[in-house]
Amino acid sequence: MADHTLDAKGLNCPLPILKARKALKDVPAEGILEILATDPGSVADFEAFCRQTGHELVEHSEEGGTYRFLIKKAAA
């Protein structure tokens, strides 16, 4: 389903965003990156990151303190 998964659990701001940016480089255009994080601030941050960069936050959910984000990379 996801083309890549980034495990950013235990990392604090701004590392989940910085690692996501790096991981997106290996994702093909319109491919999906799955990110797992435990930083509660990452919810607002990934929303802002996607608005600014043009990638699409397809969905995000939370389960047992772990946040899961699916980001669809912008078309090239």
Add this chain to the structure above:
Amino acid sequence: MRFAARMNFLRSFLEREEPKMSAEEKSMSIIVTKGSLDWAYPPFILATTAAAMGLPVTMFFTFYGLPLLLKDLNLQLTAAGNPAMKMPMMGAHMGLPNLLTAIPGVDAACTKMMKNLMSKKGVASIEDLRELAVEAEVRLIACQMTMDLFEYTLDDMIEGPELGGAATYIEVATQSDINLFI
């Protein structure tokens, strides 16, 4: 003949390189003036995040911010004059009265405590953030005047910084949408 010359002029005009920044692309500059462990975080966090969000970023290192470019960082913090510095300890938040902060070893202990806390909470080290900034092609400018003042050379610094002065920064600032002084 005149027509041909005119066409050439027009062609060269049309083929001129587009300005580097598009209308939507925002950019950011930060003046970095402080070099203690706690004050080193805001500029590096904002610079790396802005770069990750696609903004061209410039950091201008001056006065006590300049040593943040040294090859070997051994950042310290001090509790003196910082009543807001309260660390979580045994379920409470504890600060230090100013008088105690003057005792030798107290700053070192506070620094150690802060660094432990940071690694426990998954906060990046300044060394890591700085490396990420270099990787993200953040433009680093070392203030020439401060280099002279504190007797540093580029050999003391990591690879990447260029030298510049106030005019260099002002030029950057006039082209940036966000200009911060930290």
